[in-house]
Amino acid sequence: MTSDNPLLQPWTAPHGLPPFDRIRAHHFEPAFEAAMQANLAELQVISAQAEPPSFDNTVAAFDRAGRLLARISAVFYNLTASETSPELQAVQRRVAGPLAAHDSAVYMDARLFARIAALHAQRDALGLDAEQRRLLERVHLDFVRAGAQLQGPARERYASVMTSLAELTTRFAQNVLHDENDFRLVLRDEAELAGLPDFVRAAARQAAADRSLGDVHVITLSRSLVVPFLTFSERRDLREQAWRAWTSRGEHDGPADNRDIARRILRLRHEQAALHGHACYADYALADTMAGNRHAVQRLLDEVWPRALVAVERERAALESAARAAGWPHTIEAWDWRYWAEKVRQARYAVDDAEVKPYFRLEAMVEAAFDCAGRLFGLHFRPRADLPVYHPDVKGYEVRNAGGELVGLFLQDNFARTSKRSGAWMSSLRWQNRNVPAAEGGAAELPVILNNNNFAKGAPGEPTLLSLDDARTLFHEFGHGLHGLLSNVTYERLSGTQVLRDFVELPSQMYEHWLSVPEVMKRHARHVRTGEPIPDALIERLKAARRFGQGYETVRYTASAIADMSVHALTEAEPPEDLCAFEAELLRRQGLPAAVGMNHRLVHFQHLFSGSGYAAGYYVYLWAEVLDADGFDAFNEAGDPFDARLAGDLRRYIYASGNSLEPGAAFAAFRGRAPTVQPLLRKRGLIEDDAVAA
Numbered sequence: 001m002t003s004d005n006p007l008l009q010p011w012t013a014p015h016g017l018p019p020f021d022r023i024r025a026h027h028f029e030p031a032f033e034a035a036m037q038a039n040l041a042e043l044q045v046i047s048a049q050a051e052p053p054s055f056d057n058t059v060a061a062f063d064r065a066g067r068l069l070a071r072i073s074a075v076f077y078n079l080t081a082s083e084t085s086p087e088l089q090a091v092q093r094r095v096a097g098p099l100a101a102h103d104s105a106v107y108m109d110a111r112l113f114a115r116i117a118a119l120h121a122q123r124d125a126l127g128l129d130a131e132q133r134r135l136l137e138r139v140h141l142d143f144v145r146a147g148a149q150l151q152g153p154a155r156e157r158y159a160s161v162m163t164s165l166a167e168l169t170t171r172f173a174q175n176v177l178h179d180e181n182d183f184r185l186v187l188r189d190e191a192e193l194a195g196l197p198d199f200v201r202a203a204a205r206q207a208a209a210d211r212s213l214g215d216v217h218v219i220t221l222s223r224s225l226v227v228p229f230l231t232f233s234e235r236r237d238l239r240e241q242a243w244r245a246w247t248s249r250g251e252h253d254g255p256a257d258n259r260d261i262a263r264r265i266l267r268l269r270h271e272q273a274a275l276h277g278h279a280c281y282a283d284y285a286l287a288d289t290m291a292g293n294r295h296a297v298q299r300l301l302d303e304v305w306p307r308a309l310v311a312v313e314r315e316r317a318a319l320e321s322a323a324r325a326a327g328w329p330h331t332i333e334a335w336d337w338r339y340w341a342e343k344v345r346q347a348r349y350a351v352d353d354a355e356v357k358p359y360f361r362l363e364a365m366v367e368a369a370f371d372c373a374g375r376l377f378g379l380h381f382r383p384r385a386d387l388p389v390y391h392p393d394v395k396g397y398e399v400r401n402a403g404g405e406l407v408g409l410f411l412q413d414n415f416a417r418t419s420k421r422s423g424a425w426m427s428s429l430r431w432q433n434r435n436v437p438a439a440e441g442g443a444a445e446l447p448v449i450l451n452n453n454n455f456a457k458g459a460p461g462e463p464t465l466l467s468l469d470d471a472r473t474l475f476h477e478f479g480h481g482l483h484g485l486l487s488n489v490t491y492e493r494l495s496g497t498q499v500l501r502d503f504v505e506l507p508s509q510m511y512e513h514w515l516s517v518p519e520v521m522k523r524h525a526r527h528v529r530t531g532e533p534i535p536d537a538l539i540e541r542l543k544a545a546r547r548f549g550q551g552y553e554t555v556r557y558t559a560s561a562i563a564d565m566s567v568h569a570l571t572e573a574e575p576p577e578d579l580c581a582f583e584a585e586l587l588r589r590q591g592l593p594a595a596v597g598m599n600h601r602l603v604h605f606q607h608l609f610s611g612s613g614y615a616a617g618y619y620v621y622l623w624a625e626v627l628d629a630d631g632f633d634a635f636n637e638a639g640d641p642f643d644a645r646l647a648g649d650l651r652r653y654i655y656a657s658g659n660s661l662e663p664g665a666a667f668a669a670f671r672g673r674a675p676t677v678q679p680l681l682r683k684r685g686l687i688e689d690d691a692v693a694a
């Protein structure tokens with residue numbers, strides 16, 4: 001059965017690339033089965049050995065174990081994300097349970113944990129280097145946080161809490177999807193379509209076709225439809241209808257009601273935290289973050305919130321005066337905000353995609369990202385058309401350093417297609433490491449890193465042109481990619497982007513800054529027909545347009561982060577009887593303007609309740625932005641966006657260190673001090689530049 005399964009045979013393509021051309025969906029289940037067995041056998045050897053535990057025979061051996069499972073999983077999840085099929089989706093549903101059960105079997109292995117715990121207890125006396133010490137601490141913590149320390153009935157109860165949470169979070173997500181698909185705002189004539197630009201009409205037509213609704217346009221509650229509708233529709237009555245439906249997802253009586261499910265999840269999380277000895281779930285979740293505790297998160301939210309309220313009030317005044325000038329008689333309500341904000345943006349900054357996009361040709365922006373990596377880190381990207389890839393649109397590159405040595409492989413998959421999920425992301429087929437078993441040759445392994453984007457491909461014979469947001473996304477994902485490619489650690493589990501969740505967006509968000517460097521723009525953003533560099537005046541307008549609306553975005557985001565933190569910081573075992581009332585009262589006390597609203601209300605807040613792992617963690621985007629704004633400020637202070645000494649430190653402490661350093665220490669080593677929040681506030685226009693100087 002297994003001898004002709006390409007997933008289980010040695011991979012002979014360059015740098016361990018998988019034999020994509022021979023892999024079929026039906027190969028995965030038997031391969032997963034064999035790989036899980038092999039992994040359990042490896043762990044059995046570690047825990048059953050007669051030798052007393054040592055770092056190498058237990059911790060380093062644990063890091064070396066599970067390689068077959070890791071490489072098969074990497075291929076599988078890359079394909080299900082970027083080139084899926086009904087067959088692969090069916091496999092995905094079938095293997096989710098067994099893979100989760102396998103994970104829990106690994107982390108609940110009492111004999112293995114006993115060896116790790118014994119080493120952890122004497123960690124000061126083992127003569128470990130810094131990275132070994134970090135690995136021991138991380139592995140021990142992973143076991144502890146998965147419940148390995150629990151005994152007897154607590155152990156059984158923990159397992160059942162985790163199973164119930166997995167079921168409830170799945171139901172929560174399906175209920176949100178149900179309410180999004182259930183709603184249809186059908187637009188039948190020109191009067192109902194008033195104000196909608198072509199791209200919204202095209203998407204609404206497609207939504208109608210997907211639902212076999214015939215010759216109409218349909219607005220669903222998918223973000224990519226409802227947000228443009230609220231932005232452009234001239235029909236206030238229809239905007240209100242869409243807004244009310246969008247913000248009440250999860251709050252309807254019936255089988256898709258999330259109000260009780262969210263409460264049950266909160267109750268179970270409180271119990272999970274209590275089993276770990278914490279007073280509330282936020283304390284459990286934050287113990288393993290860079291922030292470390294609730295107070296550090298609260299301090300950041302408190303810095304930002306009052307300033308964002310001031311900024312949003314300024315924006316409201318601008319919208320009101322535009323509305324008055326147009327003779328519009330109403331007060332601005334939540335369903336009017338985006339509409340009037342767009343009117344003000346158009347009037348003040350006159351930024352039009354048709355004018356901007358010709359400067360952002362896809363290939364030129366890829367070249368810009370590579371060029372910055374060359375100037376900062378000495379990297380060179382050489383196309384390799386001969387590498388085996390999973391789709392003809394994927395471009396493969398070998399990456400070399402300034403000395404000409406091979407650093408890794410980079411695969412870039414830029415275009416949208418129906419077999420690819422939406423969004424943009426970085427992933428890996430292999431993490432850089434130097435902990436390869438002797439049986440596999442013992443050589444160090446170079447990283448194989450992927451970037452996926454969802455850009456609309458240009459018509460045949462036409463170039464693909466990006467919006468500025470698209471170009472920023474390209475740089476963002478490439479920043480994650482560099483975090484994988486530049487990794488320079490010994491142990492696989494500490495490699496690349498496998499870092500704490502409030503640190504992982506630092507390398508990506510930081511890299512976006514180089515796109516905004518005027519010199520980079522002038523060099524690479526050239527008009528597709530004339531080759532002329534982008535005019536300074538347009539760069540300025542783009543910058544100003546981006547700053548407008550930051551108050552609105554910041555208030556909506558921060559309101560959701562505050563609700564997340566509040567609901568997970570409750571120390572009572574029993575959650576509030578009425579979550580919606582709890583939320584309303586909280587936001588009333590915070591002074592959230594009704595005309596602004598939240599990014600996500602609790603009853604449909606998927607980051608928190610659908611198992612994606614951001615419970616008590618929605619703050620992380622803002623946290624990382626503190627780091628990236630302050631981090632890039634170092635280059636501003638040096639007066640050179642490519643300052644060689646800073647770039648060297650940035651590489652060493654941030655992009656190359658993976659999880660081998662504690663993140664606070666890594667940032668301080670690069671920056672020479674702890675981060676400050678001022679550059680973030682300035683970047684978002686929440687304080688004036690001269691106020692900072694004062």
Ligand SMILES: [Zn+2]
Pocket residue numbers: 476480505508
């Ligand atoms: Zn990211």
